[in-house]
Amino acid sequence: MSSIVIVGSQWGDEGKGKITDFLSQNADMIVRYSGGDNAGHTIVYNGKKMHLQLVPSGIFYPDKLAVIGNGVVVNPKSLIHELHYLKKNHVKTDNLRISDRAQVIMPYHILFDGLQEQLKTNKIGTTKKGIGPAYMDKLERIGIRIADLIDKDTFATKLEQALAVKNKILMRVFKRKPIQFSDIYDEYYQYGQEIKKYVTDTSKLINDALDQKKHVLFEGAQGCMLDVDHGTYPYVTSSNPIAGGASTGAGVGPTRINEVVGVAKAYTSRVGAGPFPTELHNEIAHHIRVTAHEFGVVTGRPRRIGWLDTVALRHAVRVSGLTQLSLNCLDVFSGFKTIKVCTEYKLDGQNIDHYPANLAQLERCKPVYKELPGWDEDISNCKTLEDLPKNARNYLKFVADNVHVPLDTFAVGPEREKTNVLKDIWKLAEK
Known part of the structure; x- marks a missing residue:
């Protein structure tokens, strides 16, 4: 077994994507364990700069698995856009895997991200991608997971439950019109069907690879100084980019991590x-x-x-x-x-x-x-x-x-x- 965690050791943008891509050459699996589409990384592929946000940089190696772990919050609309972008640039995506336990960023998360930022006296500088509200729903236990999104009946039930809460806040606090179920359901259920072929229990997939003594590379988003616990709170992201986040965000025990590279x-x-x-x-x-x-x-x-x-x-x-x-x-x-x-x-x-x-x-x-x-x-x-x-x-x-x-x-x-x-x-x- 050999595994490496790559972390940004400043405030993000340290060049993790390049180092991840570099070390991916000798990896069998590259796993993203935190964050969402609020953080981008740039990879030079076939002489062209490629900009990715959700998809792990290992996607450029067709013989390796690129894994989105359960700790990532996934905007399916952004993900599908990114997959189309990759295919347009002749990058195959058959080697992508997505955790069925990852949380889904819904349109109301993006809406609330902007509305809540307006109320704050100390502006965080959020990218307004819905990251924080999605993690809030995860901890409040009203979030929608990928496993829910791809199941028609479960998604309908979960969406109705979430909107019952969100619409009360929208109307009473922000004086906004309620979001209609029909405004979201069909579109996002279709997104789920488009990515369904990539969805699996990635924790089992990763642990099986480690049991088979394969090389597994874990990459986080942002940097340690933006960690919600250990960074410059409250001017931080909403997840744990530190190396320990790989355990919870990918579903592996801390004893399975061998080296931690800070970029x-x-x-x-x-x-x-x-x-x-x-x-x-x-x-x-x-x-x-x-x-x-x-x-x-x-x-x-x-x-x-x-x-x-x-x-x-x-x-x-x-x-x-x-x-x-x-x-x-x-x-x-x-x-x-x-x-x-x-x-x-x-x-x-x-x-x-x-x-x-x-x-x-x-x-x-x-x-x-x-x-x-x-x-x-x-x-x-x-x-x-x-x-x-x-x-x-x-x-x-x-x-x-x-x-x-x-x-x-x-x-x-x-x-x-x-x-x-x-x-x-x-x-x-x-x-």
């Missing part, structure tokens, strides 16, 4: 509102944003940019149990005279090395920086550590030493071939 950029970025101690508002941020094309895959919003924050990164190491670190976007720093790395925060006159839960305290935190020399050389064609300029090697070593996690890969460009392997993670997972 990070050489700097920090985030989309939407929320704390960001190392954020920059200057030409350096603009340069990084333009050079690295830092705009959201789903929203198109420009990402906020800052220096690498190892306080946040060490927090991700703790809550996800990172065993390896993959560092992307090192090439973005070519031409920088100096590069800063945040190693501590100064809070009310005292240095701290942990990430506060209290947002008022976090607002008072000032980053304490270590300044490192940069390099002028173009490193986009470097294949090994030895190929890198001395200062680039020193930067990588400083980061790894500071977060106490060894480097697994470093990348000098967005393409798969620009990702350089320092060790075979699958062999480590087999030990």
Whole structure:
């Protein structure tokens, strides 16, 4: 048995899709375990950039299974659109599997996402994809699962029950017209029939694969700092992107996970509102944003940019149990005279090395920086550590030493071939 969990170790958008795609080459199964279509990842396939939101990046390998786990909230309309997009680009989807226990995002979830955001004084910056309301219904136990969606009578009963609750809120709180059963039922039942052939008990599928000593790769959405329990709450997503989410979101025991790879950029970025101690508002941020094309895959919003924050990164190491670190976007720093790395925060006159839960305290935190020399050389064609300029090697070593996690890969460009392997993670997972 060998299994690897890949997590974003910042606020998402770290390049998990590329690393997942890279490690998928030697995997038998790639499993998505959290989130929904609010998070996108970009894969370069046959020289073309492909944008995915729900479908795991393993879909590009017809000999491997791409699995949507039970922890994912699935918008069937978006999923079918994505499947059509893949087929249009000559990507076969026969290898897709969808958990029968995954929750379904319904139109009223998307409606409530926007309405509830309007009521909030502290705007979360939601993508308005219905993610939060869908997870709310899951915990309230009035959600509709994929198993319900594909069964005609069960879907009718569940939808009627859900609308009885939703329409009262719509009319009494938001002064809106009620949603009619007929507005949803036929359309969404048909969606269910279109995806029915992919639906199965994915927990059994995954555990059987592990019993057969196959390679299983787990991927989450977003990043550790957006985790609903361990992130910058309330400016977080509604699920658990941390490595532990793979157990609940895929239906496997924690003893079945061998390695946890944290993906990070050489700097920090985030989309939407929320704390960001190392954020920059200057030409350096603009340069990084333009050079690295830092705009959201789903929203198109420009990402906020800052220096690498190892306080946040060490927090991700703790809550996800990172065993390896993959560092992307090192090439973005070519031409920088100096590069800063945040190693501590100064809070009310005292240095701290942990990430506060209290947002008022976090607002008072000032980053304490270590300044490192940069390099002028173009490193986009470097294949090994030895190929890198001395200062680039020193930067990588400083980061790894500071977060106490060894480097697994470093990348000098967005393409798969620009990702350089320092060790075979699958062999480590087999030990």
